[in-house]
Amino acid sequence: MARPSKYVSRSDLGWGTSPAASADPRSGLVVHYDSSNQNLANRDHSACLTYWRNTRAFHTGPSRGWVDIGYSWLACAHGYVIDGRGPRREQAAQPGGNRTHYSVTLATGPTDTITDAQINAVRELRQWLADDYSNAGTVLGHRDFIATSCPGDRAYSMVRDGTFTQAPGPITGGEGSLLGLKEGDGLLPGAPVEGVKAVQRLIVAAGFGTTLDPDGVDGRWGPATSEGLLQARRYVGSGVSSIKSMTGESYAQLIRACARREAERAVSGLGAPVDGDDGS
Ligand SMILES: [Zn+2]
Ligand SMILES: [Zn+2]
Incomplete structure (x- = not known):
């Protein structure tokens, strides 16, 4: 250039x-x-x-x-x-x-x-x-x-x-992202592990926890977490094709995905899953 x-x-x-x-x-x-x-x-x-x-x-x-x-x-x-x-x-x-x-x-x-x-x-x-x-x-x-x-x-x-x-x-990512969260967080020392865990718990609550397997909620934002966030956003109608950070739009749609999943569970009579406690 x-x-x-x-x-x-x-x-x-x-x-x-x-x-x-x-x-x-x-x-x-x-x-x-x-x-x-x-x-x-x-x-x-x-x-x-x-x-x-x-x-x-x-x-x-x-x-x-x-x-x-x-x-x-x-x-x-x-x-x-x-x-x-x-x-x-x-x-x-x-x-x-x-x-x-x-x-x-x-x-x-x-x-x-x-x-x-x-x-x-x-x-x-x-x-x-x-x-x-x-x-x-x-x-x-x-x-x-x-x-x-x-x-x-x-x-x-x-x-x-x-x-x-x-x-x-x-x-994408960097300080322009909501809460500063982005792919790669938790993979290096000093990154906001607790913030990444919060994102991952919401992905689980939205019904896309299997994308995080086999590591689950581990506070490390790699490609699996990006995929879970992408699926949660598509679930509420987003047309995005890739996600690398927790933008304001990502966050709002993730919350909506959780609410929609909750409503579906209520209709099917399954109830909400009980939150596990991993001691963290
Ligand atoms: Zn210098
Ligand atoms: Zn200047």
Whole structure:
């Protein structure tokens, strides 16, 4: 693909060509953050540009003394990819990978929102680097290189679950989903196991528990849970063909499926199944 659809170049910023050394990073893209919350998702895009100019001033100032801003790009909450050093430049971002990998910061802090537009900006950037710069397209987090909190737990879970390596396009899952629940949850440490169990219990109550076999209600959202949710939604008339996350629509239809099944059981005189207790 061509350059990301929303792009701010160095010339747009009035910065001229980066004085950093030439390099040809081909091994991947490394995600970074800011160690403090910046709240840019709730501010105008102009605040991102101000943040970026301030970051460059800090990186080239007395405390860092670098030749230029440290990163290759910023992917902002409004979906823009903003030039740092840009393509084919060595960085001062992840020692050990400054000539082999590109760097992109989300400019988020530990609990800042990572927006769908921002996720898509990273996806577009990754795709562009793969297509036009022979980059492998592997996405890593700064903490894969050294012991650091960067890029924060939220972004790093997205690095690990493949959120950034999907093709650019509409976002499924991620923080845009209801309760943050999506396929893959419970399969990695720190994921919302109890939330996934709640979804699975509703799938059972809606009458599609067999899709979860043989593991049942285990708090791990793999393809079987997605299939159960899909069948429950179709049961109440949905025409969707695949589901990867608990969207608001998914949730509403799952509740309706439970109510409909309950009504059917009442008519047939079978009564509702007794809830089991697995001790959790
Ligand atoms: Zn970092
Ligand atoms: Zn912005």
